[in-house]
Amino acid sequence: MKLLEGKTALITGVANDYSIAWGIAKALYAHGAELAFTYQNERLKEKMHGLVKQFNPRLVTELDVTKDEDVARVGQEVLQTYGQVDIFLHSMAFVPKEDLHGEFAKISRSGFALANDISAYSLINLTNALLPAFEAAGGGSIIYLTYIGGEYAISTYGMAGVTKAALEISGKYLAQSLGERKIRVNGISAGPIKTLAARGIKNFSGLQQKAQDFMPLKGEMTPDDVAGTAVFLGSDLSKSITGEIIHVDNGFHCVRG
Numbered sequence: 001m002k003l004l005e006g007k008t009a010l011i012t013g014v015a016n017d018y019s020i021a022w023g024i025a026k027a028l029y030a031h032g033a034e035l036a037f038t039y040q041n042e043r044l045k046e047k048m049h050g051l052v053k054q055f056n057p058r059l060v061t062e063l064d065v066t067k068d069e070d071v072a073r074v075g076q077e078v079l080q081t082y083g084q085v086d087i088f089l090h091s092m093a094f095v096p097k098e099d100l101h102g103e104f105a106k107i108s109r110s111g112f113a114l115a116n117d118i119s120a121y122s123l124i125n126l127t128n129a130l131l132p133a134f135e136a137a138g139g140g141s142i143i144y145l146t147y148i149g150g151e152y153a154i155s156t157y158g159m160a161g162v163t164k165a166a167l168e169i170s171g172k173y174l175a176q177s178l179g180e181r182k183i184r185v186n187g188i189s190a191g192p193i194k195t196l197a198a199r200g201i202k203n204f205s206g207l208q209q210k211a212q213d214f215m216p217l218k219g220e221m222t223p224d225d226v227a228g229t230a231v232f233l234g235s236d237l238s239k240s241i242t243g244e245i246i247h248v249d250n251g252f253h254c255v256r257g
């Protein structure tokens with residue numbers, strides 16, 4: 001019997017086959033989960049359908065998390081199509097370029113709000129939309145992606161770090177309020193991985209190299225390195241873990257040079 005046999009997972013955040021969500025989707029599927037996918041906008045539609053057809057998903061649907069109607073529709077579609085959901089992967093983030101690269105004290109009100117809306121509020125909003133599907137499953141596992149820049153100030157991460165702090169504490173409050181319904185909420189704090197979003201960060205290669213120099217476990221990280229922890233968090237093996245954040249970063253979080 002595979003670890004995730006009989007479980008349905010909603011995967012958000014696949015932009016291409018470099019996405020962390022893509023690595024996680026492959027692993028969840030290999031361990032027996034049935035998958036549903038969202039993509040951000042019409043522009044990605046054809047590419048997404050082509051990418052994910054190897055998983056035979058019954059649902060591949062558009063989701064822009066800034067639109068309440070999209071969020072509500074996705075909750076309904078998941079319930080109608082699968083009758084339940086057991087795993088929800090939140091793997092999305094966005095910060096306007098000018099607010100990511102400029103001086104921190106000059107971050108705009110609108111940039112601060114939009115970045116937190118897309119990168120953190122979406123965890124709360126989507127969880128709420130998926131509650132009927134989680135309840136139909138008798139509980140489940142919510143997994144989100146975060147970064148150590150939400151714990152410490154890391155140069156060039158700036159506003160993105162603020163959204164990660166908001167995301168992490170939102171995850172803990174969700175864990176508290178959903179525990180009675182047997183819905184667990186945990187984060188994976190990943191080390192730097194070359195993806196589309198990462199390329200938006202100024203001098204990402206420098207940040208990645210610096211991290212690799214200090215990491216106790218050596219080598220460049222890939223989405224596949226993060227995926228095993230997502231399988232564990234999605235499975236019943238982690239049934240007593242909630243409100244946790246697991247660093248999957250080759251040990252970078254535990255060293256100071």
Ligand SMILES: NC(=O)c1ccc[n+]([C@@H]2O[C@H](COP(=O)([O-])OP(=O)(O)OC[C@H]3O[C@@H](n4cnc5c(N)ncnc54)[C@H](O)[C@@H]3O)[C@@H](O)[C@H]2O)c1
Nearest residue numbers: 013014015019020040064065092093145192193195196197
């Ligand atoms: N790459 C890294 O080094 C790293 C490290 C730690 C955490 N993370 C986190 O992992 C997650 C996935 O990022 P990634 O690195 O795989 O990059 P990615 O670019 O592949 O994925 C980011 C996703 O966010 C989605 N997105 C942005 N705005 C959206 C919106 N309005 N509505 C719906 N979706 C939207 C994009 O469509 C994309 O699929 C993010 O939360 C990121 O912060 C990344």
